[in-house]
Amino acid sequence: MVVKFSTKSVMGPMQRLVATAQNGLEVIRFGGLASDIESSPYEVVERKRMYRLRHYFPDDTTPGRPVVVLVPPLMVSAELWDVNAAQGAVGILTAAGIDCWVVDFGSPAVEEGGWQRDLADHVLAVNSAIDTVNEITGRGVHLMGYSQGGMFAYQTTAYRSGKGVESIVTFGSPVDIVAGMPLGLPHGLVSDVAEFLSGHVLNRLPITDSMVRLGFQALDPVKTARARVDFLRQLHNRDALLPKERQRRFLEGDGWLGYPGPALTDLLEQFVQHNRMMLGGFVIRDQPISFAEIKCPILAFVGEVDDIGQPAAVRGIVRAAPNAEVYEASVVAGHFGLVAGSVASNRTWPLVRDWVQWANGNGVLPDDIAPMVEHVAHTGRRSTLTRMVHAAATLAEAGTSIGKTLEAVAGGTLRGSVELTGEAARALPRLTRLGMIQPHTRISLGSLMAEQARRGPLRECFLFEDRVHTHEAVNTRIDNVVRGLISVGVRPATRVGVVMETRPSAFVAIAALSRLGAVAVLLAPGSELAQAVRLTDTKLLIADPENLRAAVATGLRTLVLGGGESRGLDVPPGGDVVDMEKIDPAKVTLPGWYRPNPGRARELAFILVTGTGDRFDVKYVTNHRWALSAFGTATAADLDRRDTVYCLAPLHHSSGLLVSLGGAVAGGSRIALARSLDPARFAEEVHRYGVTVVTYTWTMLRDILDADAFPNGHPHPIRLFIGSGMPEGLWRRTQDRFSPARVLEFYASIEGDVVLANVSGHKVGSKGRPVPGTAKVELIAYDSLTEEILIDDAGFARRCADNEVGLLIGTASDTVDLSRGGLRGVFAPGDAWMPTENLFRRDSDGDYWLMDRRDTVIHTPRGPVYTHPIVEVLNDITATDMEVAYGLPAGDRILAVAALSIRTGYRLEPRDISEALRALAPDQRPDIVYVVDDIPRSSTYRPSTRAVQAAGNPQPGERTWWYNRDTDNYEILTADLAERLFA
Incomplete structure (x- = not known):
């Protein structure tokens, strides 16, 4: 059998092999392929210890152009904004008639004192750059930042209370760290690791550019592997590789910078451990700052498949900046793809261009930019589908196995267990220390x-x-x-x-x-x-x-x-x-x-x-x-x-x-x-x-x-x-x-060790239960008229039944001075207890409810009336502002009286009082309820009963009501009835 070879069939593979060898040798010798694509022109307008301020296309002197200032994250070079040249940020924005300025922090490895820079240094650098651009251009700036650069944009605007900033645009910049940690890791676990790193590692070990590059690539190993496989597969095709060569070299080494330890420590402490971008109170040079200071419009780009700037974390800005109009643009891209690559060129930067024009009063807001809402109803389903498609494409191209299928379930479970464990870990040493x-x-x-x-x-x-x-x-x-x-x-x-x-x-x-x-x-x-x-x-x-x-x-x-x-x-x-x-x-x-x-x-x-x-x-x-x-x-x-x-x-x-x-x-x-x-x-x-x-x-x-x-x-x-x-x-x-x-x-209790707390908050008004580590408490039967403790047949104090009013007492530790009213032999010979000054009842669940102080119980002919339930019930009426209850002598008896003031804009009718007080047993309802113009308060904001009493007794009229036990209603107190009641 004769096999015939054509020249074409032999030369094609040979040419491909030779081209692969030539291009590979060039990459080995020079780190990449020589490209005709040049960087956009710029001049350095200002040089300071912390930064250089670049002005791109400085020869363009068109007057009245909108001005943007672009801020990179610490670990990425300022070339980020020009990595795709004409199709990158400065290229597209300049072509649209926008004046572009870039803050270049430089590399800490070569800048003087670079490894000692902290977070505040960078915020103050951006602040200074804005001042310079404001002065040179005479215009406010649109401040834009990628990843941590966007965090700097938020922080700087808050620090300067918005002065000179027309709008903020961020790309994958997290705000609510708790809502979305990178890769879905549980915040409790990451917080503990961050505390260890900031306290024991980062103060000794610099984070070099190679460490940053390897760390970033490790966050998405599938994408990194795919990119390298694609590059090798196309190494013979120079024309196909050249348009992406600058971006490839940027990601493989040129674009990464070291991270100063102090700055990373600040980041971990203020924003990872304490989530202070979301909560407020982050500190710049001894000055507390909050995003509530931001009042200019904000546009946040959200990467739907961004595992670093998680969508939930990015959307935290709408809650963190309550005084700003916040918009979002959602892009199907990963973290880096938001600002560089084909998606950024075709979608991100055109939207930014339109945003700037709209913010400057020209044009309309694009349909793809919408007001942000913190919780997106369709996020879960849409995000899951998007990630599945994105992951499937990635896996198909790279030929790798699945890696994150169980991430959501495992992450959620781990998050819950870590946070609960952390709470217990914090509580245990405190309780142990108390016991010691x-x-x-x-x-x-x-x-x-x-x-x-x-x-x-x-x-x-x-x-x-x-x-x-x-x-x-x-x-x-x-x-x-x-x-x-x-x-x-x-x-x-x-x-x-x-x-x-x-x-x-x-x-x-x-x-x-x-x-x-x-x-x-x-x-x-x-x-x-x-x-x-x-x-x-x-x-x-x-x-x-x-x-x-x-x-x-x-x-x-x-x-x-x-x-x-x-x-x-x-x-x-x-x-x-x-x-x-x-x-x-x-x-x-x-x-x-x-x-x-x-x-x-x-x-x-x-x-x-x-x-x-x-x-x-x-x-x-x-x-x-x-x-x-x-x-x-x-x-x-x-x-x-x-x-x-x-x-x-x-x-x-x-x-x-x-x-x-x-x-x-x-x-x-x-x-x-x-x-x-x-x-x-x-x-x-x-x-x-x-x-x-x-x-x-x-x-x-x-x-x-x-x-x-x-x-x-x-x-x-x-x-x-x-x-x-x-x-x-x-x-x-x-x-x-x-x-x-x-x-x-x-x-x-001030004297003694009784501490109750309503930790759950479910029973509004209850004082809760004893706090672990504090005194053991008991409720003992007590006669408020004779002020005596009631005893059982053995002569010991009788414990109260559920919902029976009694005196609250607590075990007396060795540090309590029993000479100040302490008790012994309460339940056993020689035991030691310290009584409180208050009467309580305990419900069937074991929760305690305050009834009165021992010295303010109202002793009426029908028995003791407790003031605290009266004021609580009256305060629960929407129209009521404040209230007090006290005993009013009337002839040879004492009336239970309640006085209240009414909130501005509200009315109070007798039927409102009647309906509210039905929550109390008839014998515990006040005899008279009346309205006063104002109830003074003490220096601790407690309504003053004495001040109300000093103002005079309740007078008959439409604002004074008496309890008619026959009708079970409160009715207007007439002069005739008042004369009989007070006689």
Whole structure:
């Protein structure tokens, strides 16, 4: 058989082989194929330590052109914007009559101090570049960024409050890290890894360009392998490879840059661990920033198959920037394909071009750009189908096996288990530590502050008036104040009154007294100081400049702290005043007796004073009691470093001292101090500080709700409100307005170790159950008339049945002083219990409901009437603003009376009262309900019963109603009936 070979059949493969060898040799020698495609022309307009500012096509001087500033991510070269030359970003935008500028951070490997750059350096660099472009062009800029470059665009615009920025355009830039971690990994797991890396690796190991390139390729190995196989398969066809050669070389090596360790540490801490782009409160050079500062239009490009900038994470911007109009454009592309390649050339950049023209008032908004919604109804089905098609095509081209089929299921399961495990892991050490506290254990506010400073000296401790203070700075300030206190003669156990508004110096003064081992007597500004200092045996006072005159008027020596050295002090004549700010701590010699943080659990740490006149109430708080509440709050609220606790409650109130300050310090959370209750400022600071937890007392939140500072549906970062005394109606209003945030209501006895918490929040109004690690509680039968405990046949206290009203008591630890009203032999010989001042009932589920204080029960002819259920029921009426209940003497008997005020714009009818109070048993309903114009509140926002009583008795008329037991309704009180009732 004769086989014939044609010249064509032999030469074709030979030519292909020769072309492959020639092109391969060129790639080996020069790293790629020589191409005629040239970079777009640009000039460097500005050179600074952190960046170079490029101006592309500088010879084009067409006046009035829109201006864009393009920002790359840290690990990608600025050539990103020109990688496809005429079909890339600057090429397409310039052809459309747009003036293009690019921020070039350079490589940290060659820039001076490059490896020491942090996140703030880059944000400030973009900020400076915008200023320069604004000045040169005389126009605002459209700020655009890819991946982390888009994050820089958001952050910079927020930092400068939008000045000089016309719009923002981002490409695959995540905002809500929790909603969408790269590759669907669980946030809890990634957060733990990030904490380890930032604390132990990145401060020692630089992230080089080769590490970045390998890491990026490892995120999508299928695509990387496919690209390399395609390149090898077409190595013989130079014409087919040349159009993609620049992009290939960019991805294979030229486009990748090293990542400075400090910048990556900031990224992991602020945005991965704490999600502060979403919540607010990220920090740029000691200044807290929130995306709520952004008010210009935003266009976010979403890659439907982007596993790095997950769609859910990118769409977080619509919630994080509540004051901006946010739009999106959805593109079927991966992370890099959003800005480079055929999809970007044909879809992304034409849409950007049209967006810029529309934003400048020219043209219409393209149909493919639509207002963004956070939750896209069809995302799941459409995204799954799109990913299946995309994955199938990828697998077919590359010939690889399936890799992520079970990712969604496994990721969701792992996410849930990791987060639950993390919560338990945070709670267990706190509960264990509580259980280990003995009377001699050294524990105090001062010691916990020092502990936090040792763990993370540069972590943020607290925020106040747009400044962030680190643990190291706060700890140093505390030590300096301690030296000042020692220099004026303060010693351990000295009782020092603190009369200060909520401010950093008040926080520092309280912590300094704790560190010294002295006792801080917390006094409310504006209270009757002279009587309070006598009752508490206070030896001297610390005041801020605002309260100086009131403090001096007590006749005690007064130390002035806060306000800086330059403020003018209004010192009354003859006052014994020491300006603490003028004491040089370096010149104070510490005495031999001084040991920092000497306070032991059994020792007195704080004294709280509430009430006025003949109703002063003095409470003594040991270090153990403070620690109990601090760790209990941190456990019940699951506080950790990711939280920022907004301290609305004043520090002189138990909620401020024990819950706000204590819980935040024990949980390692940031503390945001509010100088006063200002609804407008509250709304601003919640966003700017990234507040996740708000503390309150009594009716504080009523002012915020009434001011409509957060309209319904307005996005916010708050997850929890914690405090005590919130009425049921206000509780429901708060949950409705701030959904999905919850209310965590506490009850804590000041003396003794009883702490209850309604952790689930399901039973509005309930005080919940005992917090783990706190005292065991019991409810014992109690006669409120005789004020005696009721006993059983054996002579021990009788335990209450379900829903029976009784006295709440808690086991007394060794640190509790039983001489202050303690009980022994309650259920067994020699047992020790501390009674609270309150009466409760316990429902069949084991939840406790407050009924009254022992001294405010109304003793009517029909038996005891409890005030707390009355005010709770009345507060739950929509029209009711505030209310109080009290006993009114009328002849030889006492009437149960309730007074209420009405919310602006609402009406209240007798039938509303009748219907609401049917929730109570007839014998527990008030005899009279009447309307007053206003109910004054105390400094802690508690409605004042005494003020209502002082205003006079209820008068007959259309705003006063009496309970007609025959008709079971409330009716208008006439003059004749009033005369009989009050006789």
